[in-house]
Amino acid sequence: MSTHTSKTAFLTGASSGIGQALAPELAARGYDLVLAARRIDSLEQVKQDIAARFPQRRVEVRALDVTRYADVQSTIAAAAEENGGLDLIIANAGIGSTSAIGHGNFDADRAVIETNVLGAMATIEAAVALFRRQNRGQIVVISSVAAFRGLPGAGSYSASKAAIAVFADAARAELHGTPIRVTTLFPGYIDTPINQDMKSRPFLIGVDKGARIIADLIERGVQTSTVPVYPWNMVGKLLRVLPTGVLVKSAKGAMPGGN
Ligand SMILES: NC(=O)c1ccc[n+]([C@@H]2O[C@H](COP(=O)([O-])OP(=O)(O)OC[C@H]3O[C@@H](n4cnc5c(N)ncnc54)[C@H](OP(=O)(O)O)[C@@H]3O)[C@@H](O)[C@H]2O)c1
Numbered sequence: 739m740s741t742h743t744s745k746t747a748f749l750t751g752a753s754s755g756i757g758q759a760l761a762p763e764l765a766a767r768g769y770d771l772v773l774a775a776r777r778i779d780s781l782e783q784v785k786q787d788i789a790a791r792f793p794q795r796r797v798e799v800r801a802l803d804v805t806r807y808a809d810v811q812s813t814i815a816a817a818a819e820e821n822g823g824l825d826l827i828i829a830n831a832g833i834g835s836t837s838a839i840g841h842g843n844f845d846a847d848r849a850v851i852e853t854n855v856l857g858a859m860a861t862i863e864a865a866v867a868l869f870r871r872q873n874r875g876q877i878v879v880i881s882s883v884a885a886f887r888g889l890p891g892a893g894s895y896s897a898s899k900a901a902i903a904v905f906a907d908a909a910r911a912e913l914h915g916t917p918i919r920v921t922t923l924f925p926g927y928i929d930t931p932i933n934q935d936m937k938s939r940p941f942l943i944g945v946d947k948g949a950r951i952i953a954d955l956i957e958r959g960v961q962t963s964t965v966p967v968y969p970w971n972m973v974g975k976l977l978r979v980l981p982t983g984v985l986v987k988s989a990k991g992a993m994p995g996g997n
Contacts, residue, residue, distance in 0.1 A: 744768060744769070744770050744796075745768060745769045745770065745825040745826065746769065746770045746771070746772065746796075746817075746821040746822075746823070746824050746825055746826070747764050747769040747770070747771055747772070747824070747825065747826040747827070747828065748771075748772040748774065748814060748817050748824050748826070748827045748828070748865075749761060749764070749771065749772070749773055749774065749828045749830060750774045750775065750802065750804055750828065750829055750830050750831035750857075750861055751774075751775055751830040751831030751832060751880075752771075752773035752774060752775050752781060752784060752799075752830070753773075753775035753776070753777040753780035753781050753784065754775070754777075754780060754930065754931055755928070755930030755931055755932060755945060756830060756880065756925070756928060756930055756945060756948060756949060756952070757773075757775070757828075757830045757831070758780075758784050758945075759945040759946050759948065759949035760828070760830070760949040760952055760953065761773055761784055761788060761797075762784075762787065762788050762791060762792070762949075763946075763949040763950055763952075763953045764826075764953060765788045765791070765792040765795045765797070766791075766792065767953060767957065769795070769825070769826065770795055770796040770797070770821065771788070771795065771796070771797045771798070772797075772798045772799075772800060772817040772821065772824070773785065773797065773798070773799045773800070774799075774800045774801075774802040774813060774831075775801075775802065775831065776801065776802070776803050778799060778801045781799035781800075781801075782799055784797075784799075785797045785798075785799050796821075798817070798820070798821075800813050800816075800817065804831045804853060804857030804858070804860060804861060805852045805853055805856065805857050807856065807857070807860040810857065810860040810861055810863075810864055811860065811863070811864045811867075814827065814861070814864040814865065814868060815864070815868070818868050818872075823868075823872050823874075824865075824868060824869075824872075824875065825874070825875060825876065826875070826876045826878065826956065827861065827864075827865035827868075827869075827875065827876075827877050827878070828877075828878040828880070828956075829857075829858040829861040829862055829865075829877070829878065829879050829880065829902070830878075830880045831853065831857055831858070831861075832853060832854045832858070832880065832898075832932070833849065833850055833853045833854065833932070834850075834892070834895055834932045834933065835847060835850045835892055835893070835894045835895040836891065836892075837891070837893070837894065838890070838891050838893075839893050846894070847893070847894035848894075850894040850895055850898050851894060851897070851898055851901075853898075854895070854898035854899065854901075854902060855898045855901045855902055855905075858879060858902045858905075859902070859905055862877060862879065862905065862906065862909055865877045866909055866912075866913070866918070869913075869918045870916075870918070873916070873917060873918075874917050874918065875917075875918050875919075876918070876919040876920075876921060876956065876959065877906075877909065877918070877919070877920045877921070878921045878922075878923065878956055879902055879903065879905075879906040879920070879921070879922045879923070880923055880925065881899045881900075881902055881903040881906075881922055881923065881924050881925075882895070882896075882899040882924060882925055883924050883925065883926050883964060883970050883973070883974050883977065884896040884899050885899035885900040885902075885903045885924060886900075886924070886974045886975075886977040886978050887977040887978060887980070887985065889985075889989055890985070890986055890989050891989070899924075903922050903924070903962075906920050906922045907922070910922075910961060919959050919961075920961070921955065921956060921959065921960055921961065921962070921963075922961070922962045923952060923955060923962075923963055923964075923965050924962070924963070924964045924965065924970065924974065925948065925952075925964070925965040925970075926940070926941050926942075926943075926964065926965065926966065926970040926973070927939035927940060927941060927942045927943070928942070928943055928944075928945055928948035928965070929942055929943070929944050929945050929948075930945055938990070940973075941966075941969055941970065941973070943966060947966075948965060948966075951965050951966050951967075952965055955967075
């Protein structure tokens with residue numbers, strides 16, 4: 739059991755992509771880390787990389803499938819116990835969807851909802867319970883610009899990211915007036931395995947840049963933001979009101995498989 743002298747962040751989906759890049763970014767900013775995902779070997783690699791660059795930071799890895807909802811609760815509770823509490827919990831784990839509606843892809847759609855909605859809700863549920871006991875903490879939810887409009891070829895993904903953003907809104911309202919913050923981030927295209935087979939990725943940014951922007955927004959304690967802020971703050975608004983025909987034309991190639 740450590741004394742609570744440094745900040746500790748718990749991050750789901752730390753084995754790849756945004757989570758993998760955000761972990762060292764948070765280490766550089768003084769956070770000790772608890773890294774969770776299903777692929778423990780990849781987490782160990784992330785841990786080794788951080789240990790080499792930031793030997794003063796404590797990094798712990800935990801195998802966790804966020805669709806095992808009871809495990810989410812017990813893993814966060816155990817991580818808090820071992821680290822003298824947690825300061826930051828990031829619900830980042832997520833999967834993409836490549837399925838058009840009505841083509842027999844319901845199982846894939848269900849998996850998207852189970853991971854991106856129920857897995858993230860389980861994470862937020864455990865985080866709020868812990869942070870209410872601590873009377874401090876920040877919850878970060880990684881939604882997506884896909885939440886702003888049901889994108890063709892990504893119906894379940896868009897629905898999942900809208901659902902979790904709205905759930906986070908409710909958490910923020912319930913926690914209003916407490917020291918507990920809820921930050922919801924809406925990334926555009928960040929170069930990771932989740933979108934690497936898409937033919938078109940508008941306004942793409944590299945994953946290290948994305949991680950830096952995300953860490954800045956977390957440190958500022960914003961309530962909501964796109965990532966990067968510009969141009970997605972403008973494009974996001976536009977996405978909501980584009981006529982369907984224009985949306986379909988502009989979305990060509992931007993969905994997995996380049997529909
Ligand atoms: N990259 C983008 O352009 C972009 C844009 C908007 C939003 N996002 C969101 O950002 C988050 C991270 O995505 P990414 O781009 O970094 O993709 P990624 O490289 O595919 O990483 C996804 C991460 O989620 C974890 N994960 C998936 N299912 C899980 C489960 N059932 N239990 C625990 N962990 C699970 C994966 O770990 P394991 O497989 O080891 O479990 C992996 O670490 C996702 O929520 C994604 O929707 C990404």
